[in-house]
């Protein structure tokens with residue numbers, strides 16, 4: 001199904017509006033090559049999270065085409081998009097989206113239990129071992145059996161990151177993953193992210209308001225420049 | 238599937254209170270359904286087991302239902318009697334194993350008086366293989382001996398050796414009392430849950446004795462009255478009986494015997510097979526039974542609706558949970574499985590607790606129910622009908638889980654992910 005495509009992300013003439021809302025996104029084209037590390041920025045409300053949702057197949061565009069890892073998401077039915085997401089994507093959500101009644105370890109290993117393909121890519125180790133390894137690197141190894149609701153925001157953010165990184169997904173989408181971390185941890189986190197990504201030759205799309213991080217990336221995208229909808233004065237920043 | 242079970246279980250634990258309430262509502266409905274079912278069954282079996290092992294009831298020509306009513310339930314009256322000679326003929330029939338002569342028509346303070354002989358205590362059965370047994374004393378043997386049922390003894394406070402008088406007719410207050418002929422209590426029967434409990438038993442001789450000086454159904458003038466002591470010296474001939482209970486040598490002979498004695502040339506007789514007649518009679522009054530059934534099924538419907546409402550309500554709070562699961566790759570299959578497992582799990586737990594509750598209530602209240610309502614509730618394993626009900630309830634919960642499951646899948650993701658924790 002996946003045709004050979006040099007681009008991890010290939011967007012053309014994308015338009016998106018929420019139900020009963022104004023047009024949020026209107027993008028002529030975005031192309032991201034495989035294993036690129038892209039820094040995406042834009043003012044609050046400019047549609048960054050919305051764009052990531054479209055790339056993850058969580059949202060469905062009204063117009064244009066979205067290809068991710070060579071796969072045209074529009075050709076997939078919603079259950080197939082779920083499977084695609086669990087097998088190939090690691091998404092660190094801006095609001096974490098942890099499952100409140102599972103502990104740290106269970107949250108992190110969840111994608112491996114949902115997708116056999118993801119589990120295969122662990123390379124022979126069990127999900128628990130892989131999770132422990134990630135947690136060590138993220139300095140949360142001592143929290144494995146704690147309920148996620150009892151963690152600090154920064155700890156929760158690292159759990160969300162570990163869940164996205166487990167099983168070496170080919171495309172890592174990170175929505176302000178360092179917003180709750182102190183500057184030391186921030187640096188550590190980016191290094192870990194890059195190490196994990198390079199190991200799997202993964203592509204990274206990283207959203208942040210922190211421009212000091214931008215030089216670490218191979219490319220810098222401004223959504224304000226790309227999005228024709230934002231020029232019509234919809235953005236509040 | 239393993240992950241679905243685990244997620245469903247953890248999610249339920251997370252909403253412990255709501256889950257427990259739902260389980261309790263299902264448990265109550267199930268307990269009530271099975272309880273009603275038990276009472277229904279037991280009402281029916283108490284009814285049809287009022288008399289057992291008797292293959293034939295023979296009385297004077299008349300309706301089968303009245304014959305059944307006055308011989309077995311001690312209700313109504315025999316319009317005509319049969320002759321003692323006929324009774325002796327029936328007893329000597331080669332296909333007949335035993336007979337019990339019954340003579341009724343008198344009462345004692347609202348309780349029926351049954352005249353019979355030792356054969357009654359030897360051969361009368363109820364509830365398959367139970368026999369009336371004496372809790373105290375012995376069966377009446379002499380002319381002025383009387384045995385009372387457990388309810389009679391309890392209500393009137395009789396003890397062995399007490400004296401009582403019998404009245405003619407069957408009203409609560411009888412105009413003509415046989416109070417010149419006192420009887421003494423020789424035995425008190427154990428509770429049976431049948432009309433025996435509400436009856437007074439004397440010998441056939443005793444029954445003749447209280448009517449010995451009556452002429453054409455009218456009480457004697459005082460000067461003609463015969464003294465009890467004098468009567469005891471005599472042997473009174475028994476001329477008539479109300480009915481005869483018959484036990485065949487072989488059950489297979491009952492139909493033949495029935496035909497034979499209802500066509501008896503000596504006098505016009507009716508013969509009924511009590512098992513069949515009881516079933517027929519129960520069918521005739523089965524609307525009461527159906528009423529119970531309707532009530533029970535409404536209870537279950539309400540319980541299951543409660544389940545649906547509770548799952549549906551929790552769904553709104555769980556939109557985000559579902560959305561997160563989908564965002565990390567859970568497909569519609571898993572979302573469906575989660576909702577259905579939840580519904581089925583709640584129902585199975587509810588049903589199990591319901592059954593346990595029913596059994597413990599049964600265990601606790603059985604003696605009370607038996608003594609107050611004469612309903613014998615056996616503690617037996619779930620009947621196949623009850624098992625069927627339980628399966629149907631769980632099956633229904635499966636369908637009920639599918640409704641919110643479908644809705645959950647349809648509106649997760651996009652809307653769920655933006656709702657804050």
Ligand SMILES: Nc1ncnc2c1ncn2[C@@H]1O[C@H](COP(=O)(O)OP(=O)(O)OP(=O)(O)O)[C@@H](O)[C@H]1O
Pocket residue numbers: 018019021024042043044045046047048049050051094651652655
């Ligand atoms: N679920 C939703 N329904 C309707 N409108 C929405 C929804 N989510 C976002 N929007 C609107 O879409 C626009 C873009 O929102 P989005 O979340 O993509 O912004 P963002 O760039 O990620 O902002 P931030 O930096 O604050 O996270 C905003 O104007 C917002 O009001």
Ligand SMILES: [Mg+2]
Pocket residue numbers: 048049050094175
């Ligand atoms: Mg955002």
